Amino acid sequence: MNRRHFLKAAAATGSGLLILPSGSLFGQNAPSKKLNVALIGVWGRGLAHYEGLSKENVVALCDVNEERFPEALKKFPGAKTYVDWRKCLEQKDLEAVVICTTDHSHAHVAMWAMNRGLHVYCEKPIGMTVEECRVLRAAYLAKKNKIATQAGTQRHANPNFARVRELIKDGAVGELQGVFVWGNRQLRRPGYLPAEGAPPATFHYDQWIGPSPMHPYNPGYFSGGPGANCLQWNMYWDFGTGQVGDMGNHTMDLAWNAIDAGLPTSVEAKGDPFNPDVTPVELTAHFNHPANDWRPAIRVSWYQGGALPTPPKPWIDLNKIGHGAMFKGAKGVLVADFNTRMLIPAADTSDLTYYKTRKPDEVTPPMGNFQEEWFKACKGNLKTSCNFDYNGLMTEQMALGLVAYRAGKKLEYDGKAGRVTNSPEANAYLKREYRAGWPLNG
Ligand SMILES: NC(=O)c1ccc[n+]([C@@H]2O[C@H](COP(=O)([O-])OP(=O)(O)OC[C@H]3O[C@@H](n4cnc5c(N)ncnc54)[C@H](O)[C@@H]3O)[C@@H](O)[C@H]2O)c1
Numbered sequence: 001m002n003r004r005h006f007l008k009a010a011a012a013t014g015s016g017l018l019i020l021p022s023g024s025l026f027g028q029n030a031p032s033k034k035l036n037v038a039l040i041g042v043w044g045r046g047l048a049h050y051e052g053l054s055k056e057n058v059v060a061l062c063d064v065n066e067e068r069f070p071e072a073l074k075k076f077p078g079a080k081t082y083v084d085w086r087k088c089l090e091q092k093d094l095e096a097v098v099i100c101t102t103d104h105s106h107a108h109v110a111m112w113a114m115n116r117g118l119h120v121y122c123e124k125p126i127g128m129t130v131e132e133c134r135v136l137r138a139a140y141l142a143k144k145n146k147i148a149t150q151a152g153t154q155r156h157a158n159p160n161f162a163r164v165r166e167l168i169k170d171g172a173v174g175e176l177q178g179v180f181v182w183g184n185r186q187l188r189r190p191g192y193l194p195a196e197g198a199p200p201a202t203f204h205y206d207q208w209i210g211p212s213p214m215h216p217y218n219p220g221y222f223s224g225g226p227g228a229n230c231l232q233w234n235m236y237w238d239f240g241t242g243q244v245g246d247m248g249n250h251t252m253d254l255a256w257n258a259i260d261a262g263l264p265t266s267v268e269a270k271g272d273p274f275n276p277d278v279t280p281v282e283l284t285a286h287f288n289h290p291a292n293d294w295r296p297a298i299r300v301s302w303y304q305g306g307a308l309p310t311p312p313k314p315w316i317d318l319n320k321i322g323h324g325a326m327f328k329g330a331k332g333v334l335v336a337d338f339n340t341r342m343l344i345p346a347a348d349t350s351d352l353t354y355y356k357t358r359k360p361d362e363v364t365p366p367m368g369n370f371q372e373e374w375f376k377a378c379k380g381n382l383k384t385s386c387n388f389d390y391n392g393l394m395t396e397q398m399a400l401g402l403v404a405y406r407a408g409k410k411l412e413y414d415g416k417a418g419r420v421t422n423s424p425e426a427n428a429y430l431k432r433e434y435r436a437g438w439p440l441n442g
Pocket residue numbers: 040041042043044045046062063064065068083085100101102103105123124125152153154207208210226227228229230231246
């Protein structure tokens with residue numbers, strides 16, 4: 001279609017918007033249009049978004065640490081700066097936000113942004129509690145025809161994720177029987193840091209604390225390198241969920257992508273003795289999931305901080321796979337890390353004749369750049385791989401592991417109602433209290 005014919009055809013539709021047979025889109029949301037984005041949390045993990053964001057229009061930068069602005073402004077000179085994300089979200093020309101702040105502010109910023117009709121990319125974990133995950137997921141589902149969301153589990157774009165899913169769904173291990181996911185990061189802390197010094201005038205500590213209860217300032221919370229500073233605060237109950245929300249969110253994603261699960265019907269967990277300040281380093285949580293249309297009911301287990309599942313063979317040292325997933329089936333076992341997979345048929349009878357490999361044209365196409373998928377979704381079909389529905393369910397499951405750990409007994413869970421049915425006291429652990437002036441749904 002040449003330009004003259006195109007314009008004629010466009011006029012005939014009377015809409016100024018035309019979808020060509022190739023699928024190209026012209027009009028307000030054309031892919032060529034740049035998105036007006038706010039980056040909230042501009043250093044650390046925020047830096048990993050600079051390259052992708054530089055192809056868009058970064059109109060706002062927000063950070064509680066004013067020292068971070070000069071560097072960010074070099075990259076995004078046109079942006080306005082804020083220390084309070086609530087003020088930032090009021091900027092009128094915003095269309096989308098990228099959230100790279102602490103875990104204890106994710107759900108708030110994401111919720112307030114969705115309430116303002118903004119597309120949201122939020123670093124993992126999107127929420128710390130069952131309630132936060134459910135509120136975010138419900139808000140996203142109510143608006144999914146208008147906004148695109150993506151949880152920051154960028155390893156999802158590794159081709160291995162799709163290969164693992166294909167092997168499991170196509171029956172390479174036979175009928176699926178159980179799923180085991182683990183991570184060996186161990187960050188031990190005795191308790192919150194004691195008061196030490198005062199925050200510099202350029203660091204807005206009260207704003208950093210945000211919705212969480214106040215704790216005295218200590219520079220130790222801010223002593224980590226870029227993108228790893230989260231390891232200075234994410235193990236404290238009021239600032240994070242430890243490895244459950246840290247590597248757990250990435251690694252469970254490897255399994256979640258392959259099992260088409262919803263919410264578990266029961267959960268049990270055990271780990272380190274309870275510390276009111278610090279989340280457990282060692283933790284094992286088991287989640288029972290009902291059958292779906294292609295597999296039976298399965299138990300999904302999460303192991304962290306030294307706990308590990310039993311290896312399929314004594315000569316396989318799962319501890320050497322820092323973060324991995326294992327799928328046990330009637331005919332064999334699949335062991336995977338983020339980039340590799342290994343199929344172990346169960347016995348001589350598991351000759352793989354029951355399993356048909358895919359033809360080249362049946363293989364899932366590469367998803368491409370993870371952050372880019374979200375940018376494209378914001379401007380087009382709103383479809384992302386790790387939206388707040390998919391990731392919200394997974395993060396809610398993981399948060400339930402901590403609830404069962406605190407309750408100290410097996411919990412029956414009504415996923416529809418979001419309630420524990422056999423332990424009224426455990427329902428108190430589904431949510432956390434916020435400081436006055438910091439509502440989740442603002
Ligand atoms: N996807 C990944 O692979 C990956 C890797 C590292 C970190 N992360 C996630 O990214 C997030 C940030 O981690 P980090 O190590 O960069 O932490 P960080 O402590 O370095 O914080 C990042 C930036 O956000 C700013 N900030 C913190 N709270 C803020 C608030 N309320 N408002 C505005 N700015 C705020 C900080 O001053 C800093 O500049 C965490 O949630 C972490 O889980 C994800």
